[in-house]
Amino acid sequence: MSDTILKRENRVNLYLAGVGMQLRAAFHRTNAHKLPGKMGELREDAICSFFKEWLPGKYAARTNVIPVHQGIHDFDRELDLVILDDHLGMRLPLDADGGVTLVAWNDLKVQMEVKSILNEAEYKKANTIAGECKRFGLRNDTQYPLSILFAYACEDEFFEHLRETMLCDSQKCDIDVIAILGRGIYFSPSHTRMVDQIHAGISDAMVNKDGHIAETRMIQQITYSGRYAPFEQVGDESDASVLFGVMAAVANSLDEKSAADELIMAAKRQNYSPVFQELTFDERLQAIADLDWSVLDSELKRNLMRVRRWDRESWNATLLQHYEVYVYKINRITWGDKVPPEMKNKFMAFYGEDCSLAERPDVVADTFEACVQAAVAQLGLDWLALETLDVRPEF
Numbered sequence: 001m002s003d004t005i006l007k008r009e010n011r012v013n014l015y016l017a018g019v020g021m022q023l024r025a026a027f028h029r030t031n032a033h034k035l036p037g038k039m040g041e042l043r044e045d046a047i048c049s050f051f052k053e054w055l056p057g058k059y060a061a062r063t064n065v066i067p068v069h070q071g072i073h074d075f076d077r078e079l080d081l082v083i084l085d086d087h088l089g090m091r092l093p094l095d096a097d098g099g100v101t102l103v104a105w106n107d108l109k110v111q112m113e114v115k116s117i118l119n120e121a122e123y124k125k126a127n128t129i130a131g132e133c134k135r136f137g138l139r140n141d142t143q144y145p146l147s148i149l150f151a152y153a154c155e156d157e158f159f160e161h162l163r164e165t166m167l168c169d170s171q172k173c174d175i176d177v178i179a180i181l182g183r184g185i186y187f188s189p190s191h192t193r194m195v196d197q198i199h200a201g202i203s204d205a206m207v208n209k210d211g212h213i214a215e216t217r218m219i220q221q222i223t224y225s226g227r228y229a230p231f232e233q234v235g236d237e238s239d240a241s242v243l244f245g246v247m248a249a250v251a252n253s254l255d256e257k258s259a260a261d262e263l264i265m266a267a268k269r270q271n272y273s274p275v276f277q278e279l280t281f282d283e284r285l286q287a288i289a290d291l292d293w294s295v296l297d298s299e300l301k302r303n304l305m306r307v308r309r310w311d312r313e314s315w316n317a318t319l320l321q322h323y324e325v326y327v328y329k330i331n332r333i334t335w336g337d338k339v340p341p342e343m344k345n346k347f348m349a350f351y352g353e354d355c356s357l358a359e360r361p362d363v364v365a366d367t368f369e370a371c372v373q374a375a376v377a378q379l380g381l382d383w384l385a386l387e388t389l390d391v392r393p394e395f
Contacts, residue, residue: 012267013240019050020181020239027116027152041099044081044114047150051083054247056259059109060086062101066094069105075136077129082145083110083250105136108145109253118151118180119158131174146253148246151180159183166231173231177249184237185245189229192217194260198234198248201268203261212273 026046033039044063051061065082067075068090078100084107092102111133113126130147137144154162159180165173166186179185187195196213197204207213220229235241244267252260 012244016240016243017238019243023047023050023152023181023239040080040114040116043116043152047112047114048081050243051250055083055250056254056256058085058087059083059254062103064100066100066102067105067108068102069136069140069142075105075132077132079111079129080114081112082108083112083253084108085255105140106142109255110148110250111145112148112150115149115151116153118149118154118162120161122151123149123158123162127174130176134174146177146249147175148177148179148249149175150246151183154180154183168230169228170230171228177246178231179242179246181239181242182237183242184233185235185242186231186233187245187249188231191249192229192232194249194252195232195234197252197260197264198245198268200272201264201270202272203265204257205261206272210273 023046027043030039030042033042041063048061048063055061061081061083063081065079065084066077067079067082069075082103084103086107088107090102090104094100094102111130113129115122115126126149130149133147134144162178166178170189173188176188176191177185193204193207196202196207196210196217200207200210200213202210224230234245248260248264251263254260
């Protein structure tokens with residue numbers, strides 16, 4: 001790791017730590033205000049100013065916004081803070097001082113609820129608004145913004161309850177990202193790619209090629225099979241870590257997806273373990289074709305044995321059948337119609353001419369598919385291309 005990267009990372013952390021101090025100062029300065037509404041507005045303005053420092057020029061951060069849409073359903077909520085495409089669309093200030101603004105729903109990229117001290121009541125309000133935003137987008141057949149809950153602080157007792165919800169009942173939370181200064185930032189299960197990017201300091205495209213990430217996600221898929229996966233924390237509880245996670249989440253929600261890549265790769269030390277070093281698709285196929293197929297065989301079996309938690313012979317037999325299906329598919333994607341004769345014979349021995357399965361318990365199929373996905377990713381193959389192949393061979 002070069003000294004240059006270390007210095008760069010430290011400078012980014014110093015900047016974000018400084019922003020955290022500014023936010024905390026704004027939080028304490030506003031305690032003198034007698035009107036709770038005005039106090040909340042000033043604290044929203046403070047986090048809004050942070051966004052204005054680094055957002056690309058065509059985007060804007062605005063507070064106290066009511067979105068409107070041409071669909072048949074109305075959205076009557078006022079949102080604390082939004083990130084929106086400010087280049088096109090309508091902006092209509094409703095107050096003389098511009099305190100509340102109407103904006104076009106389709107221009108919204110991020111919706112953020114800002115809380116001074118998070119407690120159960122404030123969390124429920126934020127979660128309700130996040131759910132309404134998603135349902136509104138679905139009813140009108142349009143996009144809906146990323147939902148972030150940002151809090152300056154959190155009640156100790158409620159934070160323990162919130163952690164339990166994020167770990168055990170994530171399906172009850174409609175919020176995408178929960179960020180609390182001094183407590184950490186947490187991403188919902190639907191944003192695991194962003195979590196992987198931030199942890200590894202790599203681009204979105206590089207996530208697909210990283211063997212360690214593929215294996216980790218495969219294990220998680222098996223672990224939470226039939227259950228909801230938990231929220232995942234990124235970084236530590238420091239203000240700098242929380243704010244960097246917020247920046248990455250916001251950047252990833254913009255139309256220019258490269259913005260998040262540039263931010264993460266500029267600020268984080270890379271931890272990248274590609275299966276093949278930046279090869280083209282044809283080069284990857286050739287590299288795999290040159291492998292001894294015992295390598296693929298052992299790789300698949302290694303993943304399979306890691307999750308072998310059953311003893312019944314029928315399950316093992318069914319797993320073996322699935323194993324042969326996917327090995328055959330991988331042969332097909334590598335060699336096309338020139339599948340080795342021994343593979344054809346082995347396939348026919350298991351399935352007969354109609355290639356039918358005697359039994360396929362869903363849990364076995366799902367578990368095995370996860371194993372094979374990890375093995376395929378580690379070997380650099382395109383899983384989607386693999387899935388589109390016909391299982392039945394052309395004899």
